[in-house]
Every structure is written in structure tokens, then in C-alpha cells.
Amino acid sequence: MKGAWEILGIEPTSDERAIKRAYAKQLKQTRPEDDSEGFQALRSAYDQALAEARYSDYAADESDAPPSDHDTDAGGEPVSVATDAGPDAEQAREEMLATAWKEANQVWQDFLETPIKKTAARFAERANLAALSLLAQDALEVIAGRYCATAGYDHDIRDALVEHFRWDEDSSHLARIDGSTAYFAVARYRGDMGMRYLRSMENGCGAFHKLQAKTPPHFDMDSMNKSFMKEMANLLDTINWRFPEVLEYHLEREVAQWWQAKVQDKKYYIETAFYSIVAGLALSGVIAGTFIAEMNALRAFLIIVTCLTLTIGGGALLALRPPQQLKEAWHERMLPYLYDDATKMRARYAWLLPFTAASLAMFYPSPSLGLQLTVGLAMFASSGMAVLAASPFLTKQGWAWLAALSSVMAYFMSNMVFPAWHWSIALMASVGLQCLINTSEIRVVDWARIGGGRLMTIRAAWIAGVIAFTVLASSTPSAVQVQLLFAWLMLVAGLFLAQFELSLYIAWPLFFSIKVLALGQLNLFKGMADQRLPTLFYFLLMLAIFIGSSMYRAMNEPETATSNY
Amino acid sequence: MIIGIDLGTTNSLVAIWRDGKPQIIPNALGDNLTPSCVGLDDDGTILVGKAARERLQTHPHMTASVFKRYMGSDKRIRLGDKEFRPEELSSMVLRALKEDAEAFLGHKVEEAIITVPAYFSDGQRKATRAAGQLAGLKVERLLNEPTAAAMAYGIQDKDQESKFLVFDLGGGTFDVSILELFEGVMEVRASAGDNFLGGEDFTDAIVDSFREYSGLNKVLGSRPADAHLRQRLRDEAERAKRQLTEQNSVWLSVTWSEQEYKWELTEEALNRIGEALLARLRTPVERALRDSTIRAMDLDTVVLAGGATRMPIVRKLVSRMFGRFPAMHLDPDEAVALGAAVQAGLKMRDAALEEVVMTDVSPYSLGIAISRQVGPSQYSHGHYLPIIERNTPVPVSRTENVATISDYQKELLVQVYQGESRMVDGNIYLGKISFPVPPKKAGQISIDIRFTYDISGVLEVEAHVLETKEKHKIVITENAGVMTQEQIEQRFAELAGLKIHPRDKIENRTLLARADRMYELSLGDVRNYLGEQINFFQAALESQDPRRVSEARSTLEKVLGHLESDGVF
Secondary structure (H helix, E strand, O other): OOOHHHHHOOOOOOOHHHHHHHHHHHHHHOOOOOOHHHHHHHHHHHHHHHHHHHHHOOOOOOOOOOOOOOOOOOOOOOOOOOOOOOHHHHHHHHHHHHHHHHHHHHHHHHHHHOOOOOOHHHHHHHHOHHHOOHHHHHHHHHHHHHHHHOOOOOHHHHHHHHHHHOOOOOOHHHHHHOHHHHHHHHHHHHHHHHHHHHHHOOOOHHHHHHHOOOOOOOOOHHHHOHHHHHHHHHHHHHHHHHOHHHHHHOOOHHHHHHHHHHHHOOOOOHHHHHHHHHHHHHHHHHHHHHOOOOOOHHHHHHHHHHHHHHHHHHHHHHHHOOOHHHHHHHHHHHHHHHHOHHHHHHHHHHOHHHHHHHHHHOOOOOOOHHHHHHHHHHHHHHHHHHHHHHHHHOOHHHHHHHHHHHHHHHHHHHHOOHHHHHHHHHHHHHHHHHHHOOOOEEEOOOOOEEEHHHHHHHHHHHHHHHHHHHHHHHHOHHHHHHHHHHHHHHHHHHHHHOOOOOOHHHHHHHHHHHHHHHHHHHHHOOOOOOOHHHHHHHHHHHHHHHHHHHHHHHHHOOOOOOOOO | OEEEEEEOOOEEEEEEEEOOEEEEEOOOOOOOOEEOEEEEOOOOOEEEOHHHHHHHHHOHHHEEEOHHHHOOOOOOEEEOOEEEOHHHHHHHHHHHHHHHHHHHHOOOOOEEEEEEOOOOOHHHHHHHHHHHHHOOOEEEEEEEHHHHHHHHHHHHHOOOOEEEEEEEEOOOOEEEEEEEEEOOEEEEEEEEEEOOOOHHHHHHHHHHHHHHHOOHHHHHOOOOOOHHHHHHHHHHHHHHHHHOOOOOEEEEEEEEOOEEEEEEEEHHHHHHHOHHHHHHHHHHHHHHHHHHOOOHHHOOEEEEEOHHHHOHHHHHHHHHHHOOOOEOOOOOOOHHHHHHHHHHHHHOOOHHHOOOEEEEEEOOOEEEEEEEEEEOOEEEEEEEEEEEOOOEEEOEEEEEEEEOOOOOOOEEEEEEEEOOOOEHHHOEEEEEEEEEOOOOOOOOOEEEEEEEEOOOOOEEEEEEEOOOOEEEEEEOOOOOOOOOHHHHHHHHHHHHOOOEOOHHHHHHHHHHHHHHHHHHHOOHHHHHHHHHHHHHHHHHHHHOOHHHHHHHHHHHHHHHHHHHHOOOO
16 A cells, blocks of 8 residues: 555645645646546555645644633633735735624624614524625634633523524534634533433432432442443443533533443342342242251251352352453453354254263163263253353353352262253253243244244144143153153153243242142152152243243244344 | 637527637627527427527427526427427537538637526536537637636736636526636635526516516416416517616517507516515525635625626625625626636636646535434434535545444445435435445444545545445536437437538528518517518529618618617517
8 A cells, every 4th residue: 555645746845836746747638538547546645745734834823723612701802813815915915814803893882782682593593694704704604603612601592602603513614713613512401401302210319319419429329220320330330431521511520430340340239138038038948948858957957048148149259340350351252253153053052962962861760870971961061061051141140040050069069969950951951951942933944944933833732732741750650651651742842842931030939839839749759769750840841941941031022033233 | 729718598698718818709700699499490400599599480390499408407398390409409500600610710619608597407517518518629628717717817817816706697597606816826615606696587587577567467367378478478578678787667568469568667676576485585695705715705706697797686696795885897697718728728727827736625515325313322323424525625635434333234335415404304315325334333344435526526435445445436527317329329329410501501591580470579560561571582693693681671670670779579
């Protein structure tokens, strides 16, 4: 790529005339109608050279006054423009400028002093703009601009002027003549408009009131209130995005910064503490209730409660405040790998094979310890893979749940209670699954696409099948093995068809219903030696609940269309 | 030989570059100006120019004028039992000019440079090209009218350096261009304009005032004026407008239903009537100055072009705006055509013009519709992102980068617009292109949109998806209201079948039409006398004796001349 000066064929200079001459000379060789590419290159070289010439050698010209508020009264004289014409032309120009400023000043004084309502229409009338020369109009704009840029302006007059000159839409003309005036006039205007808007807002007026304080508080009880902080976050976003001038002119920067820090600092809200404790108790209750038949009730219960409260607390801590290095390492190393399409494809479906094999192996009659271990590990590994592939979809709460559940599983592994940790692994796997298959359209291979309405039908049919099986299974225990196999096949199909998403609102009904079932299990399967059936039963039921909830959501949300922008 | 044509709203001209300077070619009647009027004669032949203009009053349903205002739209204009599109009517004017040039030069003419208002939209320019094609002319280049006027002025001072503003107020359009001439380079810095502001609008304003103050409106009441009356009013207003250039006041008089209606128009009154129109003249001037970043006091000259700048009120406005008197040493009616001839000379690489290059700009911004972020996850739709800003020198290529806004969206739609409004609703839609994008989270797919605008005003849009390295291209050719290539070719064949009034007989035909018009306007004795004179002339025509015909013609011309100067008409 040739440099700009190279294309023009001259040495870098701030002499505009030399640049123009060089451009003209080159233009005769590369005419726009003959050589489009060449002309474009020449033209951009010309523009670049002119720009460099202008800024590398500051001419004592109009718009480079340092940004400071004006204290001048509306009558300042303009800087004269440097010209290189003869002295006569120079004098003529000076005269023209002087006349224009005189006219403009007259009009301005007249407008200010006459006792009329100060509106844009009146200004235009009063100014009788049709009679002014263009120069005088420019001068008038500068005078008006300076009025609006200095503190102490009348709001009505200022609004009328902005409406007339439309600086809020395009102030570049004024900026060319007097840059800092334009900047300040527009900034003040925007600040005032912003304040008006924010005052009229309904939501967040409490937050806005706090924001208008003179000094930042030491501690504010409201910063622990989740809904208040949400309002404050919205308000700060609105101000930062749309009304930064409000911050400049009407609010104390320190106060805003204090609240900004509070918003960004993920603090423990009162609600968070409440939810964590309740969740811990519920989960412990569920698990305790399920296995109360197998171990010393009270001991188990206490262990579980302690364990879980610690893990949930720890998990929340981890999720909310990961150490900086971990975060960075995650972003730089793991995320690109995880988001890579190939990895996602592999992980998305690769875990299915070992999971299926391991699950089927669990039906092997009287399994040895080795088999149990293998199955357990295989289940664990495949669910781990599932979780990894699902991680792009997991929210912070999701991670917390996973952490909690995996420690539960670890605990039970040490007890070597086959059905128990198998159940936990299965639970974890399903959690991973639910985040994994997150599509509204299943595409196994391109031509075997199932989407939209048909998918809903298939899911509904699947649920009906599962319920029917549940009913049948309990009534004919002898044919259980066959039915189990049948159910298993349906399960695998269901995994493909399910759409899961982990969120607090699904987990809650899930756990409560399982608790209820756990209580019921004591009656239903008390006599059964084989604990694998109830395990599978739970699994299927959970799946059914997940699918049901996702169908409910899908029915209430509009289908996301292919967007335009 | 390439000819330069000024296809104006009211008048058209043709000129060539010869002997080192531009020259206007007179038409069959010996006039430099050919009225842009087309009419259907009683025997079904097509009349173009003055003959049609005269018939505008006597046969308003068979004659059309001011059709330049409809170029680029689908409007159909009726002439008798036939319907024509505006570009077809324009093509007839172009054909007449072509024949005038061929008669003058003595050889065939195939190529032309046609001028268009700088502010003409894409569709209007395409319609002008279509008109050229229908007239059998190859139109390599459309030239902007103010640029043409500038070239006519600038070519005289090739070695000078100056900045000037061209104020071109024609019959139907208003254009402002600011140009800089240095080292033989004529550079357009900025262009602005109003496509619906011209001398005709002042005429309309005068008509409205006349109807009001002469009492005609009271008599008419709620009845609409018929076409004859309307045309008569316009002609009278036009005449008055022109006379005001020399006089301070003028009387308008229209006879209708045996009643005469009169009103005096003074220059002051015209100033009042045209106040709103005059105010509209300021806006493009201000916009052009702002865009060019040249201040009014840095201009060396203000150049006037277009017939309507003869009006004293316009000249006064210009003087007041700029604080100096404008340059008027070229005939404002001819300046644009002369400039077109200069460009034709440039194109032919005439040796005298070797040292001159011209660059022009695109007068309007071109961009796409986008959504802007107004909050952390809030978007506002329908915003306009200009990709090529107005007054960028052409040819030009500019690129902007956009990103998707919805998670996993699969398709991107790029809608192309032309205009200056902040929201696309206020701009003109040109076309669209849509293509698939890999579904990813919002903002992760970024696309480069490249606009290439060439010197003939053809826009090419190219979208480059950075992830997949795919490119998608579209050339904006389809416009609503513009004929497609197939349509043009079809109509070309159809129009060839239409009979045009023979050129050598047009002089007589024009005179006859003029006499007919004056006959209609007159009453009583004058009318009888005129009728007799017309009969004499027609008898002479039928005899086909050339000497007798030319004698009768000069007699009738004298008669008509006397009647007109006596103030009867």
C-alpha cells in the first residue's frame, strides 16, 4: 500500500496549496471516469494529506479554545480567518464580518429585551431571518450558542433557541465556527432534558432520589434490597447510555460511582441468604427422606444438613465471587475450547453411548462390586461430559446446584450404597442433560429434521407413554423386566426430544414433588428387594416433569423467529 | 460528435463544443430554446416544442408540459387517446433536439450528455437515461445541472483559482452547488437542492393571487376551472412574471364568459406572494455551505443559472444572502447547455480541454437500516446508518461494519436507503439483500457492508460475512416507477411507429398554432380579422407554392406581432 504522500508525489508538508497542486497534477493522469480505483486511492490520499497538514500545524483559528465554561457576555468578537488573498480582499472580508456581527448583535439584543413570549417561532419572527445575510445568520447562531453555553441561562429562551437551531440534532455547523460553544450548549441542553426525563420516570424514582444526594453514604440499607438494586442498576444504565450529561451537570460523580460499585459488586442480598438456607434444608430433607429406610435417621439427617449447608454456601460463594485468576483462566483457555463448534458437537452426543451402555449394564442380575464400580464411574464420566457440553448454557445458579449435588454424590460414594449413588449420579446426569439438549428444533442429520409442531406432538406422546407405563408397571410386577426395557427405549427417545433449561423455577417443583414421592415410596416399594426399579421410576418421573414444564413454557412463549438485524 | 443537452422543465437546449468553445444549436424555428412541450396534432402526429406550447392553451387535453416533474414515477399522461410515461415524452423532446443537431452539423448524432438536477434521485436519473435510450441516443454520462453551469463559467478562467456557488433556479427544480476551481480541476464540494421548487411555482402563486384579487374566484365559486381557463391563467401569469423583469408593475387580464378580469401585479406584491417560496430557497444554500465547510464570505463568485433567476425578487434575495451581486454574464437559460457541451468536449478529449478535469459528488447519503442499542439489551429499530455520506466525491467505496442482534439468528436482511433522515421512514427505499449467517450468540457475527457508488450513479452493495468469508452482492437496478430494460426496448419499437410532424414543416405549423391560440383569446372584431388572416395563410399552405407560402407566413407573423404589441394579448 502506497502512503498518501507517495501517491501524491510530494514531501509531507502543511502547505495546502502545494497539496492541491499535487492532487491536480495526479488527477489529470487518473481521471475518475477512466480509473475508478486509482481515483479513489488518489482522493483518499489527498484527504489524508490535507487532514495531516491541518492538524500537525495548528493555525491560530477558531475552534481550538480549551474546553472551559464561558464567562463572556454575548458579544464576543470572532477570530478573523487567515486568508492569502491581497490586502484589499482581506479588508473587504473584515468589513463583511464586522457588518454581520453588528447586525446579529442588534437582532439578539432586540430579542432579549422585547417583552414577548420567548418561543422558537417568535425568535424566527423577531430575528426576521429572511433579511439577514448568511454571515449574519452564522454570527447570530454563535451569539445564541454562547448564551446557552454559559451558566445562568433562562430555560425557556434556551429551549426556544435549541428548537430553532436544532442543535440537538446536528450541531456540526456551529461546531465548525466555535467548537467549544457548540459542545457546551448541547451538553447543557442534554443534561437538562435528561433530568426532566428522569424526574418523570415512575420506576426508579426512589433510586433517583438517592442518586441526587450530595455525598456518598457510608452504608445504605437499600443496597441490600434486591429489587431496589435492580432499579438502581437500570437507572445507572439509562444515565450512562442515554444521558451522560446529567452526570456531568446535575449529579455528584462520587455518589454515582459509589452506587455503581455497589451494583457491580455482587453482594449478598437478604433474598439470597433466605433462598440458600431454604434450598439447603429442602434438599437435605429430600435426600434424607428418600434414604431414611437405609441408615440411622437422625445421624444421616444431621450429616446431610451440615454437609449441604456448607456446600451450598460454598457453591454460592464460588459462583458469585470466583477468584480473578480462575475467571481469567476460564475465559482465555476453556471458553474458546468449549464454544468451539466441534467440541460442542462431540460432547453434545458423545456421552450418550457410555451412558446408555452403563445404564443397561445396571440391569445385569446380581452385579459384582467391580461391575457396580465400573457402571458408577462410567455414569459419572458420561454425565461429566454432558455437564461440560452444557456449561455454555448454565447460569451461575446452575453451577451452584451442580456443585452441591456432586458433593452429595461424593458423600454417598463412600458408603457404597449402590442404588443411592447411582440415583445421585443419574440425577446429576439429568441435570447436565437438561441444559444440554437446548434446542427448539432437533437436527440429528440434516434431512431428519424435526421441529415446531411435530416436536410438541412427539413430546406429548412421550409423556403419555411414560405415565401409562408407570400405571401399568405398578399393576404387573412380573412383567417388569420387559417393561423396563421398553421404558428404557422410550427414555432414550425422550432424551432426544426433551428441552430442558435449568432455572430455580423448575428445580423447586421438582424437589418438592420428589419429596412427596419419597414419602410415598416408603409405602409403594417397601417390600421390593430390587431398588433399581424405584430408581428408574424416579428418573422417568423427573424427566416427565422437566418435559412438562418445558412444554408449558414453550406454549406460553412465542417462537423465536429468525431475526433481521 | 457528442452533443450536450439541457433537458429542462420548461425549456430544453442542445449545444456542442466546437472551435474551442461551446455553442448552442438553434432549432428548426431558429430559436435557441425549445419549449419542453409535447402535443398530439389533430391528425395524430406528434408535435414538439413551440408548436405544442401554443396548443397548450387551445388543446390542453392533447398537450403536455412540465412532465420533468413526473420523471421517476409511474404517472401516465394522456394526449388525446394515447397515454405516455414522462420519460417517453422527454424522449420526444430529445429526439427533436437530436434532429436539430443533425441538421445543423450535417451528420448523424449518436451520443449525448444530458443534464439532470443535481438533486435528482436514483429513479429520476434512470428515467432520464431511459428517455435518452428511447430517443435513440447513447447516454454515457448524466451531468448535474449546477456543475454544468459552473463548467460554462469556469471554462473561461481555466487558470484561475476560485470558489463559487451556483444558484440554479429552473422551471421546476432548484439546485445549489459549491465548486472549487484550482489548477484546472473543477471540484464539486457540495450539492443540495429542492426537486419541487422552480419558476413554475412562482407562476402558480401568481395565478392563485390573480384568481383571488380579480374576483374570478368569487364568480367561479366551487366549480373547478376548466383546462382552457387554467392554461390561459398560467400563460397570463407567466407573461406578467416575465414583464416584471423590466417593469415595476404589470396588468393581468383574462376574459372568460364574456367578462374581463383584471389585476395589477407589482414587484412588492410578488415579493409578498413568493415569500414562502423565497424562504425555501435558503435551506439548500445553507445545507450546501455547511456540507462544503466553505463559509459564505470565502466564496469568490455566486453564479446564477436557470431562467427563473431573471426574476428581480430572486436576484435581490441572492444579493442579500451573500452580501454581494451575483455574476450574470452568461445567459441563465443557456448556461447549463453550454456546460453540457463543455463536458461533451471533455469526453471527446478535445485538445483545448486537455488540462481540465472535473470531479463530482453524490448529492444524497446512501445507507442501510439498522437497530441501535439504547440499553444493555434494548434495541431501537428503524434507524438509518449512512454508509456513503452525501457530498462525497464519486466514484467512491465505503465500508461499515454491522453485527447481529439476536441470539442464533440465521439470516440477515440489509435494506438500502437513500436520504438524510435519521430514521429510515423518512428516506427513499432502494432495494434489499438477504443472506444466511451462521447462528451464534448476538453480536458475535460481524458483517462488513460495502457500498460502491460509481460515476454514473449506479450503486453496488456487497456484504462480507467475516466468519464464513462469504460475500453477497447486489447491484441496485430495480426501482419502482422506473422502466426495466425490456420495457424500454419494447416501447422503443412502439414509439418508432408514431408519426412525428416533419421538421421542415414545423415552422408553419407553429405559426398556425400561435394564430389559433390568439384567435381563441380574442373577441369581436379582432377575432373576425384574425380569422380571415388565418384563412389566407391556410390557403397559401394548401397551394404548396413555396414563394406564396413564405409571403403569407411573413404577413401573418406581422399581423400577430402587431396584435401582441398592441397589448391586446
